[in-house]
Amino acid sequence: MSDSPPPVSDLPVLKLLNVESAYGPIKAIRGVSLQVRRGEIATVLGSNGAGKTTILKTISGIIDPRKGRVEFKGEDITARDPAFIVQQGLSHVPEGREVFALLSVHNNLLMGAYTRQDRDAVAADMALVYSYFPILRERATQDAGLLSGGQQQMLAISRALMANPDLMLLDEPSLGLSPKLTKEIFEIVLRINRERGTTILLVEQNANMALNACDYGYVLENGRIVMEDSCARLREKDDIKEFYLGLKEDGMRGERRWKKKKTWR
Ligand SMILES: Nc1ncnc2c1ncn2[C@@H]1O[C@H](COP(=O)(O)OP(=O)(O)OP(=O)(O)O)[C@@H](O)[C@H]1O
Ligand SMILES: [Mg+2]
Numbered sequence: 001m002s003d004s005p006p007p008v009s010d011l012p013v014l015k016l017l018n019v020e021s022a023y024g025p026i027k028a029i030r031g032v033s034l035q036v037r038r039g040e041i042a043t044v045l046g047s048n049g050a051g052k053t054t055i056l057k058t059i060s061g062i063i064d065p066r067k068g069r070v071e072f073k074g075e076d077i078t079a080r081d082p083a084f085i086v087q088q089g090l091s092h093v094p095e096g097r098e099v100f101a102l103l104s105v106h107n108n109l110l111m112g113a114y115t116r117q118d119r120d121a122v123a124a125d126m127a128l129v130y131s132y133f134p135i136l137r138e139r140a141t142q143d144a145g146l147l148s149g150g151q152q153q154m155l156a157i158s159r160a161l162m163a164n165p166d167l168m169l170l171d172e173p174s175l176g177l178s179p180k181l182t183k184e185i186f187e188i189v190l191r192i193n194r195e196r197g198t199t200i201l202l203v204e205q206n207a208n209m210a211l212n213a214c215d216y217g218y219v220l221e222n223g224r225i226v227m228e229d230s231c232a233r234l235r236e237k238d239d240i241k242e243f244y245l246g247l248k249e250d251g252m253r254g255e256r257r258w259k260k261k262k263t264w265r
Helices: 052-059 082-087 105-112 119-132 134-138 149-161 179-196 207-213 231-236 238-243 251-259
Strands: 012-023 026-037 041-045 067-072 090-093 167-171 199-204 216-221 224-230
Touching: 012 052, 012 199, 026 041, 026 052, 026 067, 026 199, 026 216, 026 224, 041 179, 041 207, 052 067, 052 090, 052 167, 052 199, 082 090, 090 149, 105 119, 105 149, 119 134, 119 149, 119 179, 134 149, 149 167, 149 179, 179 199, 179 207, 199 207, 207 231, 216 231, 224 231, 231 238
Parallel strands: 041 199, 041 216, 090 167, 167 199
Antiparallel strands: 012 026, 012 067, 216 224
């Protein structure tokens, strides 16, 4: 794992080259190439079924790609064992905030650190995640299954942090949460990035939150990347405003634009 990386460098910490993954005959992602630079928060935006989760599962080794290559910190990790990939410093917070429902909050966090030998650093990270999410400290001895949806999302993120990752993959952290909780979770994600220097790749349907929080974004449609740019520039693009931010122009012109085929320029 790296020591103290510079805030954002041009060095890609993660690289996907022409990755294709499928479920039987269904090609879920086709020729996906993307990069995440060290220290940044990158996002993949896409609607329901676009292939966002498939990208993250392919990176973390849960599914093996049919084609292409995944590089992490310059090493080829394509189709490696998920446990090996976690050990290299890459943690995945899956869709649907999976926690060990019958284990206490505290033990869920310890599970996140199971590959680590540095006990003192683990204790320090435990204190840190409790400072990010004080409610988890209050609930430390309770079964995780008793937490609310938002608290389970906090626990899932915290458990991933307990592995002390260089790169964290987040699959729709806002799913099913109230706007207030979503905002809280995004604020902590930003702090994790700024304070720990953890590089983050976030996939989201909530384009508004993602485009405001992230540095660089990719737009995924039907398994293909159709656009990429800095999030500041993506926020200004008409197609993004219309199709992802729900801001469309009024009147006839707006109506025509809405019906027009997307051009992604
Ligand atoms: N286990 C599976 N078996 C068969 N097809 C699948 C499976 N998982 C996903 N798919 C298909 O692969 C495509 C991409 O799915 P994926 O879950 O990656 O999309 P997503 O962008 O994460 O969607 P969502 O926003 O709903 O989470 C979809 O067409 C989906 O129906
Ligand atoms: Mg998904």
